[in-house]
Amino acid sequence: MNNFWTTVAHTAGRRLKSKAFIFSTLSMAILVFALTNINNIIDAFSSDDADRDLPRVAVIDETEYGGLFTDMLSSYEDGRFQYVETTENLDSALDAARDDEHDYVLHLSGNNENIVAEFYSNGNDFMIAQDVNHDVQRIKEAVMTNELGLNEQELALIYYPVLFNELPLHEGGEVQTVETHMQAYWMVYFLVFAIYMIVLTFGTMIATEVATEKSSRVMELIVSSVNPVTQMLGKIIGIGIAGLVNLGAIVVAGIIGVSVSGDDFFDMIFTEVLDPTLVFYALLLIILGYFVYGGVAAMLGALVSRAEEVNQALQPLIFLAIIALFISIFGLNTPDVAFIQVLSYVPFFTPQLLFLRIGMGTVPTWEIILILAILTISCIIIMFIAARIYKGGVLMYGKFSFKDSLKQAFTLSKKEN
Amino acid sequence: MTLVMNGIRKKFNNDYAVDGISLTVDRGEMFGMLGANGAGKTTSFRMILGLLDPSEGSIAWEGKPLSYKRTKLVGYLPEERGLFPKLTVKEQLIYLMKLKGMSKGDIITEMRHWLDRFQVPEYENKKIEELSKGNQQKIQFMAAVLHKPELLILDEPFSGLDPVNSDMLKSAVLDMQKAGTTILFSSHQMQNVEELCEELIMLKQGKAVLQGNLRKIKRSYGMKTINIHADFDLEFLRSVPGIISLDKTKDGAKVKVENEKIAEDIFYNVAETGFARKFEVEEPSLHDIFIDKAGGEKNE
Numbered sequence: 001m002n003n004f005w006t007t008v009a010h011t012a013g014r015r016l017k018s019k020a021f022i023f024s025t026l027s028m029a030i031l032v033f034a035l036t037n038i039n040n041i042i043d044a045f046s047s048d049d050a051d052r053d054l055p056r057v058a059v060i061d062e063t064e065y066g067g068l069f070t071d072m073l074s075s076y077e078d079g080r081f082q083y084v085e086t087t088e089n090l091d092s093a094l095d096a097a098r099d100d101e102h103d104y105v106l107h108l109s110g111n112n113e114n115i116v117a118e119f120y121s122n123g124n125d126f127m128i129a130q131d132v133n134h135d136v137q138r139i140k141e142a143v144m145t146n147e148l149g150l151n152e153q154e155l156a157l158i159y160y161p162v163l164f165n166e167l168p169l170h171e172g173g174e175v176q177t178v179e180t181h182m183q184a185y186w187m188v189y190f191l192v193f194a195i196y197m198i199v200l201t202f203g204t205m206i207a208t209e210v211a212t213e214k215s216s217r218v219m220e221l222i223v224s225s226v227n228p229v230t231q232m233l234g235k236i237i238g239i240g241i242a243g244l245v246n247l248g249a250i251v252v253a254g255i256i257g258v259s260v261s262g263d264d265f266f267d268m269i270f271t272e273v274l275d276p277t278l279v280f281y282a283l284l285l286i287i288l289g290y291f292v293y294g295g296v297a298a299m300l301g302a303l304v305s306r307a308e309e310v311n312q313a314l315q316p317l318i319f320l321a322i323i324a325l326f327i328s329i330f331g332l333n334t335p336d337v338a339f340i341q342v343l344s345y346v347p348f349f350t351p352q353l354l355f356l357r358i359g360m361g362t363v364p365t366w367e368i369i370l371i372l373a374i375l376t377i378s379c380i381i382i383m384f385i386a387a388r389i390y391k392g393g394v395l396m397y398g399k400f401s402f403k404d405s406l407k408q409a410f411t412l413s414k415k416e417n
Numbered sequence: 418m419t420l421v422m423n424g425i426r427k428k429f430n431n432d433y434a435v436d437g438i439s440l441t442v443d444r445g446e447m448f449g450m451l452g453a454n455g456a457g458k459t460t461s462f463r464m465i466l467g468l469l470d471p472s473e474g475s476i477a478w479e480g481k482p483l484s485y486k487r488t489k490l491v492g493y494l495p496e497e498r499g500l501f502p503k504l505t506v507k508e509q510l511i512y513l514m515k516l517k518g519m520s521k522g523d524i525i526t527e528m529r530h531w532l533d534r535f536q537v538p539e540y541e542n543k544k545i546e547e548l549s550k551g552n553q554q555k556i557q558f559m560a561a562v563l564h565k566p567e568l569l570i571l572d573e574p575f576s577g578l579d580p581v582n583s584d585m586l587k588s589a590v591l592d593m594q595k596a597g598t599t600i601l602f603s604s605h606q607m608q609n610v611e612e613l614c615e616e617l618i619m620l621k622q623g624k625a626v627l628q629g630n631l632r633k634i635k636r637s638y639g640m641k642t643i644n645i646h647a648d649f650d651l652e653f654l655r656s657v658p659g660i661i662s663l664d665k666t667k668d669g670a671k672v673k674v675e676n677e678k679i680a681e682d683i684f685y686n687v688a689e690t691g692f693a694r695k696f697e698v699e700e701p702s703l704h705d706i707f708i709d710k711a712g713g714e715k716n717e
Contacts, residue, residue: 216499
């Protein structure tokens with residue numbers, strides 16, 4: 001047990017003291033801090049007379065309503081562009097636009113029901129075009145309502161929304177509101193990516209660490225003092241601790257950033273998006289997922305002789321993580337399809353897919369417990385197999401190939417008598 | 418109070434890397450393990466350390482197998498040297514020796530003692546990758562002995578060392594033995610084995626081809642070498658039955674014969690032909706025995 005903690009401290013300590021680790025943690029923390037304060041930063045750089053720089057839409061009004069559209073459009077302020085009245089004809093307005101006097105030209109013509117709007121742009125401004133379309137439509141509705149002689153109450157009757165209620169089919173069931181759905185959606189999205197990143201970075205770290213100790217041949221000396229299984233677990237935990245420090249620094253930077261920025265958006269995330277139950281499941285699944293993938297990564301690291309071969313050996317594991325990522329992103333919109341339910345029982349996919357199912361749909365409690373039990377048991381089994389291969393692998397040198405290396409590792413670690 | 422290996426065999430796939438070795442090493446003894454490359458020395462050491470399980474037979478140190486619970490008792494210098502290249506001498510010894518159960522304070526005291534002894538106290542805070550190979554080996558040796566093990570296993574301790582460092586290491590090994598450490602070591606360099614060991618085993622393809630007390634082995638070993646200095650051609654001796662080889666030297670020839678009786682025949686043959694200024698029957702060197710028994714490669 002003593003040697004276990006010595007290994008944990010050694011592994012974590014080396015990571016935490018390494019310049020690369022300090023640099024990447026700091027830069028991630030600064031990035032997160034900057035992102036949470038993005039509005040303040042933009043404000044600091046943009047000048048006060050910003051509205052003069054807004055894109056200008058020149059409006060040529062040739063409708064039968066004689067400038068009514070232009071008047072109403074000019075009164076709109078949505079902060080992204082402004083409407084400017086022009087008395088020029090279309091050709092000269094277009095020439096002026098080409099000379100950068102204004103950015104877009106809106107040509108309105110027609111009468112009554114047939115209002116025609118032509119919007120001239122550079123061709124990649126579909127967002128603005130959409131907004132302009134929307135604005136013109138609104139004005140047309142207002143003008144027509146007026147023409148028809150409807151008063152405000154009559155108008156309100158037309159637009160008064162239907163009372164729409166969604167109710168559970170089964171007694172005691174729950175219906176996700178839009179908020180809870182979005183809340184779950186973002187958390188699932190975040191966790192799926194988090195697991196992917198953790199597998200990629202920490203899995204590689206574990207495997208590289210093992211392979212480096214092997215290639216510098218210090219491994220044989222270490223395993224003559226520490227049981228390889230103890231050493232492997234010590235490494236996985238040690239790197240896990242370093243990872244938590246990394247994650248913690250980023251979270252702290254985020255919290256500080258939010259409190260400095262005073263932005264409502266982030267308050268909303270903290271109070272409404274983060275659901276404590278989901279956070280609990282997320283942490284649990286990240287930890288179990290880390291052990292599943294970390295165990296395999298350590299085993300693969302032990303199979304190679306040189307650090308350069310680590311990537312080759314890790315490929316299958318990374319493929320699994322990528323497949324899980326794609327399935328989860330696909331499943332965000334269809335969490336109840338059968339293959340996602342089935343795959344959520346497979347240990348390598350459980351962390352992502354079970355969380356997806358808990359977050360996006362309703363999974364019965366017995367199923368959550370069953371899947372978590374399967375994950376925990378397979379975690380232990382993977383650790384046993386990994387430890388066995390690790391024990392043989394650390395004494396093994398030569399060219400790497402999956403089949404031969406695995407076979408040789410099993411021979412070397414053979415328990416006899 | 419001994420290391421006992423009893424009928425040890427180790428099978429890899431279909432071959433036996435070690436095939437039926439039994440030996441006993443008494444406490445405080447220096448025991449040599451000889452053999453060509455691939456003879457099974459390192460595999461034997463790994464089995465003693467518990468890194469590999471023997472397929473058959475048993476190994477015990479003072480009656481019990483060596484397990485990770487008793488890892489403090491053993492010091493090991495692997496054949497493939499390896500330390501953490503990026504860590505300083507101090508950092509690495511602290512980690513490696515903590516694994517042997519030492520406290521940080523003791524590690525630093527002992528480390529300074531040994532660095533002084535090896536005349537390299539300035540290396541304490543140097544990274545391993547900055548040291549020369551010979552100096553790395555001193556640190557590697559320290560990693561095997563700093564915790565004062567009861568059993569010290571040295572796999573090729575002298576390979577790659579210059580004569581000065583080799584002697585420095587040799588005297589350190591002898592001091593360890595005087596302090597009561599049981600030492601098991603392997604070497605290709607027969608001269609070192611002759612200087613250091615009382616007892617030895619010689620392996621060939623996993624089997625013991627020779628085993629016992631060095632002096633007794635040499636005395637009872639049939640093969641003798643005769644050194645003859647004479648002015649006439651000694652080529653005619655090749656026809657004497659029982660002669661193994663004849664190498665001409667500038668003064669005469671060195672002749673290897675099967676036993677002392679043949680040496681007598683040679684003597685009379687030479688005396689009949691003419692005057693010999695020197696005729697000396699030597700006991701075989703370990704080098705000769707090694708080549709005769711472990712065979713094949715020269716000077717390995």
